[in-house]
Amino acid sequence: xxxxxxxxxxxxxxxxxxxxxxxxxxxxxxxxxxxxxxxxxxxxxxxxxxxxxxxxxxxxxxxxxxxxxxxxxxxxxxxxxxxxxxxxxxxxxxxxxxxxxxxxxxxxxxxxxxxxxxxxxxxxxxxxxxxxxxxxxxxxxxxxxxxxxxxxxxxxxxxxxxxxxxxxxxxxxxxxxxxxxxxxxxxxxxxxxxxxxxxxxxxxxxxxxxxxxxxxxxxxxxxxxxxxxxxxxxxxxxxxxxxxxxxxxxxxxxxxxxxxxxxxxxxxxxxxxxxxxxxxxxxxxxxxxxxxxxxxxxxxxxxxxxxxxxxxxxxxxxxxxxxxxxxxxxxxx
Amino acid sequence: xxxxxxxxxxxxxxxxxxxxxxxxxxxxxxxxxxxxxxxxxxxxxxxxxxxxxxxxxxxxxxxxxxxxxxxxxxxxxxxxxxxxxxxxxxxxxxxxxxxxxxxxxxxxxxxxxxxxxxxxxxxxxxxxxxxxxxxxxxxxxxxxxxxxxxxxxxxxxxxxxxxxxxxxxxxxxxxxxxxxxxxxxxxxxxxxxxxxxxxxxxxxxxxxxxxxxxxxxxxxxxxxxxxxxxxxxxxxxxxxxxxxxxxxxxxxxxxxxxxxxxxxxxxxxxxxxxxxxxxxxxxxxxxxxxxxxxxxxxxxxxxxxxxxxxxxxxxxxxxxxxxxxxxxxxxxx
Numbered sequence: 001x002x003x004x005x006x007x008x009x010x011x012x013x014x015x016x017x018x019x020x021x022x023x024x025x026x027x028x029x030x031x032x033x034x035x036x037x038x039x040x041x042x043x044x045x046x047x048x049x050x051x052x053x054x055x056x057x058x059x060x061x062x063x064x065x066x067x068x069x070x071x072x073x074x075x076x077x078x079x080x081x082x083x084x085x086x087x088x089x090x091x092x093x094x095x096x097x098x099x100x101x102x103x104x105x106x107x108x109x110x111x112x113x114x115x116x117x118x119x120x121x122x123x124x125x126x127x128x129x130x131x132x133x134x135x136x137x138x139x140x141x142x143x144x145x146x147x148x149x150x151x152x153x154x155x156x157x158x159x160x161x162x163x164x165x166x167x168x169x170x171x172x173x174x175x176x177x178x179x180x181x182x183x184x185x186x187x188x189x190x191x192x193x194x195x196x197x198x199x200x201x202x203x204x205x206x207x208x209x210x211x212x213x214x215x216x217x218x219x220x221x222x223x224x225x226x227x228x229x230x231x232x233x234x235x236x237x238x239x240x241x242x243x244x245x246x247x248x249x250x251x252x253x254x255x256x257x258x259x260x261x262x263x264x265x266x267x268x269x270x271x272x273x274x275x276x277x278x279x280x281x282x283x284x285x286x287x288x289x290x291x292x293x294x295x296x297x298x299x300x301x302x303x304x305x306x307x308x309x310x311x312x313x314x315x316x317x318x319x320x321x322x323x324x325x326x327x328x329x330x331x332x333x
Numbered sequence: 334x335x336x337x338x339x340x341x342x343x344x345x346x347x348x349x350x351x352x353x354x355x356x357x358x359x360x361x362x363x364x365x366x367x368x369x370x371x372x373x374x375x376x377x378x379x380x381x382x383x384x385x386x387x388x389x390x391x392x393x394x395x396x397x398x399x400x401x402x403x404x405x406x407x408x409x410x411x412x413x414x415x416x417x418x419x420x421x422x423x424x425x426x427x428x429x430x431x432x433x434x435x436x437x438x439x440x441x442x443x444x445x446x447x448x449x450x451x452x453x454x455x456x457x458x459x460x461x462x463x464x465x466x467x468x469x470x471x472x473x474x475x476x477x478x479x480x481x482x483x484x485x486x487x488x489x490x491x492x493x494x495x496x497x498x499x500x501x502x503x504x505x506x507x508x509x510x511x512x513x514x515x516x517x518x519x520x521x522x523x524x525x526x527x528x529x530x531x532x533x534x535x536x537x538x539x540x541x542x543x544x545x546x547x548x549x550x551x552x553x554x555x556x557x558x559x560x561x562x563x564x565x566x567x568x569x570x571x572x573x574x575x576x577x578x579x580x581x582x583x584x585x586x587x588x589x590x591x592x593x594x595x596x597x598x599x600x601x602x603x604x605x606x607x608x609x610x611x612x613x614x615x616x617x618x619x620x621x622x623x624x625x626x627x628x629x630x631x632x633x634x635x636x637x638x639x640x641x642x643x644x645x646x647x648x649x650x651x652x653x654x655x656x657x658x659x660x661x662x663x664x665x666x
Contacts, residue, residue, distance in 0.1 A: 139547035150659050151544035173660060176548075211484035214472035214582035215509075218574045225572075239558075241551045244577060249547035252585050326483045327506060 005029070005169035008073060008102075009080040010095070012039055012064070014052035014280075016082030018142040019107060020062045023080075025172040031063045033070060035091065040066045051279070056146040067094060073102040075132075078169050084281050085110030085119055085191075092126035099127055105155065105166055106135040109190035110283040111290035116297065118187040134163050135183050136170070137190035137242040139249030141256065148174055154242040156180035178241070185237030188228040193247040194258040194284030195291050195308050196220030199325070200251035201262020202311070202318050212326060216304075217251050219325075223304050227291070230298045258284035265311060266318045288312055338362070338502035341406060341435075342413040343428070345372055345397070347385035347613075348440060349415030351475040353395045356413075358505040364396045366403060368424065373399045384612070389479040400427060406435040408465075411502050417614050418443030418452055418524075425459035432460055438488065438499055439468040442523035443616040444623035449630065451520040467496050468516050469503070470523035470575040472582030474589065481507055487575040489513035511574070518570030521561045526580040527591040527617030528624050528641050529553030532658075533584035534595020535644070535651050545659060549637075550584050552658075556637050560624070563631045591617035598644060599651045621645055 005028040009016045012034035020032040034040040042050045043064045047057055058064070073079060079102045083091045088108060092099075108119040117125065120135050138153030145151050155170070155177055157163040163179040171177040180186060196217060203213045224247075225238040237243050250256045261282045264274035275282060292309045295302035307325055310316035338361040342349045345367035353365040367373040375383045376397045380390055391397070406412060412435045416424045421441060425432075441452040450458065453468050471486030478484050488503070488510055490496040496512045504510040513519060529550060536546045557580075558571040570576050583589045594615045597607035608615060625642045628635035640658055643649035 139544045139551075141542070141544050144542040144544050149540075149542035149545060151542070152548040176659070207482075209474070209477040209482035209484070210582050210586035210588060211472045211474050211477050212482060214578045214585065215485040215574050217581055218472075218572075218578035221572070221577065239551075239554070239572065241548050244554065245547045245551035248550055248581060248585075249543050252547070252581075253543035255543060326509070 005078055006076060007031070007078045007080060007169055008070065009033060009082055011035070011082035012043065012049070013082060013084070014049065014142040015107060015140075016080065017049050017053060017058070018146045019080055019082060019170070020058070021056070021146055022170050022172070022175045024059060024061055025174065026168065026170050028078075028169045030061065031065060031070070034064065034066055037066050040064050053143060053146045070098060072098045072100070075101040075103065077102040078105060078166060079103070080105045080107055081119070081123060082107050084108060085112055085122070085283060086286055088112070088119060088122045089126045092123065096127055099131075100129070103162065103166065104131060104133045106133065106187075107137075109137065109194065110287045111191045111294060113286045113290045116290055116294050118184070118191065120183055120187060132159070132162055133157065134166055135187050136177075137186045137246060139241060139245045141249060141253055143255055145175065150174050150176075152176040152178065152241050152245075154178045154180045154186055154240065156183045156186040156242075158183055180237065180240075180242070182234045182237040184231055185228050185233030186242045188231060188233055189224065189238055189243040190246060191283075191287050192224035192227060192291055193250050194282075195288045195305055196224065196247060197250040197256055197258040198262040198265075198284045198288065198312070199304055199308055199322070201259040202266045203262075203322055205263035205266025206319055206322055208322065208326070213251070216325065217247060220304050221247055223302055227295055227298065227300060227302060230300055231294070257282045261285065271312060285312060339410045340364070340413060340502055341403065341410055342366060342415055344368070344415035345376065345382070346415060346417070347382065347475045348473075349413065350382050350386060350391070351479045352413055352415060352440060352503070353391070354389070354479055355503050355505070355508045357392060357394055358507060359501065359503050361502045363394065364398060364403070367397065367399055370399050373397050386476060386479045403431060405431045405433070408434040408436065410435040411438060411499060412436065413438045413440055414452070414456060415440050417441060418445055418455070418616060419619055421445070421452060421455045422459045425456065429460055432464075433462070436495065436499065437464060437466045439466065439520075440470070442470065442527065443620045444524045444627060446619045446623045449623055449627050451517070451524065453516060453520060465492070465495050466490065467499055468520050469510075470519045470579060472574060472578045474582060474586055476588055478508065483507050483509075485509040485511065485574050485578075487511045487513045487519055487573065489516045489519040489575075491516055513570065513573075513575070515567045515570040517564055518561050518566030519575045521564060521566055522557065522571055522576040523579060524616075524620050525557035525560060525624055526583050527615075528621045528638055529557065529580060530583040530589055530591040531595040531598075531617045531621065531645070532637055532641055532655070534592040535599045536595075536655055538596035538599025539652055539655055541655065541659070546584070549658065550580060553637050554580055556635055560628055560631065560633060560635060563633055564627070590615045594618065604645060618645055
């Protein structure tokens with residue numbers, strides 16, 4: 001059963017904890033690293049996450065610890081960096097020397113609002129070296145995967161050999177992992193789909209219907225593909241499971257936080273109230289700000305991103321925003 | 334308000350009747366042609382469809398009649414052919430001379446099981462001349478459109494000028510129409526998405542979850558794009574609203590008949606029972622048979638289409654079919 005892969009997951013949020021289960025199912029030896037001591041203590045004692053993934057048991061084989069318990073990691077280790085984007089640089093500062101030779105897998109989805117960097121770029125900056133770095137993304141609603149439902153994902157790295165090395169540490173019957181080489185497209189797909197998901201939630205919250213929501217998602221896919229291609233990604237990545245696949249899952253599922261943000265806004269709730277009630281990150285909110293600046297820095301039109309920005313940060317009413325998007329003039333598609 | 338377009342719709346099913354409302358909203362003069370006398374009488378008297386579109390009122394401005402009431406149509410007329418694919422050739426035989434000079438718009442979605450022709454090809458064959466012919470497709474769940482909810486669609490014709498002429502006869506604030514030139518891609522997208530929608534319904538009916546369903550839809554999109562490109566379509570059409578847009582609406586919505594077929598099969602109902610209870614066409618069923626033969630005639634692998642065929646026509650259990658599709662070996666995406 002064991003693949004003899006040594007996987008260390010930094011970040012014990014819903015996604016990091018789920019990936020601990022994924023790696024365990026693939027036969028890897030797994031350590032899950034919580035930032036706070038009380039978090040690690042709780043998970044060791046109760047064998048479950050204190051907030052997320054209710055009802056999901058964490059087998060004893062997942063060793064839970066804190067940052068301070070981790071030694072310098074050898075090149076045979078696979079280190080999963082599961083820290084949310086807006087805290088990534090700061091959180092990694094404590095790790096610099098310990099990650100100098102390990103193979104790294106970035107699994108965050110978002111764009112840093114300050115630097116407009118993707119997670120893998122933030123990691124390179126934080127660690128001060130390019131290193132052996134890959135990224136994982138796909139249609140991955142954490143609670144379904146934690147519950148053992150089937151899912152698929154892509155691991156991409158500029159170095160195709162590295163992606164191939166990492167796949168077996170996570171691949172199992174219930175979590176199919178594919179190799180890719182377009183890390184830019186993979187990361188931008190995972191980040192930008194959250195912007196579109198907020199809009200799809202708004203359309204659904206307004207009762208616009210399945211036709212209008214599907215058209216909106218299609219235009220969203222075109223917009224994020226254009227931003228991706230202008231950033232150096234391949235358009236075909238956006239047609240794959242880490243692109244349109246993740247977009248569909250996030251836009252369709254009530255399990256998606258970003259989708260729920262859109263629905264809440266359409267119902268007249270304030271962004272503050274929605275985020276407070278969820279008690280969790282909705283990465284699409286800061287990513288919308290970053291994505292708009294990214295599009296502008298590329299000299300591009302991004303009408304959906306712009307409209308989402310106006311709703312989230314400039315008090316544009318949701319119904320006005322969606323109506324304006326749905327009533328663009330008839331042109332060649 | 335009036336665009337002075339004269340629109341004649343042949344076929345008073347749910348979609349033909351909905352398009353009568355769409356054309357009326359665009360300011361066209363509209364005649365809706367039912368095949369059977371009793372159908373026309375009912376709709377004239379009650380101003381609603383006898384079976385489909387419950388609660389939807391048909392304004393008096395829509396003139397309802399039968400085949401026999403229609404004269405030879407001039408070149409200024411736009412004739413919408415809204416007859417289901419498997420009956421199209423036969424039904425058009427009575428129209429040959431009357432449609433000799435009108436502009437035609439094909440709106441059926443499917444592939445003829447006998448000839449493997451697309452609707453526009455069937456029309457050309459039936460009428461014995463190439464003619465001025467366009468096709469319309471998009472994410473178009475009829476009941477939402479009939480109720481006035483917003484939707485978008487594409488009219489494609491090899492002759493871009495013709496598509497441009499037809500757009501204003503249907504375009505309105507609530508039904509946005511875009512021009513296209515890839516009629517093959519538009520028609521194959523509209524037909525083949527129903528095969529994938531049956532499978533997406535199966536995955537959902539089995540409780541596979543939103544991640545697995547989204548991955549399945551993504552692979553379905555790749556498969557129908559490959560079949561389309563091998564048939565002469567442009568891949569980019571499948572990334573547009575008549576491709577992935579229609580696919581998302583059909584796979585996500587409980588309003589889709591084909592999606593409901595998949596859910597019913599996953600719950601252990603027989604295909605006969607499901608179709609009997611629905612009392613309506615589920616075009617994806619014959620289209621699956623046609624699509625598999627089409628893929629084979631092109632010398633292509635089409636694993637999802639093949640698996641759907643085995644469930645629908647060869648008694649393969651749904652859970653086996655979906656498990657086999659979800660457990661394909663890990664490869665480059």
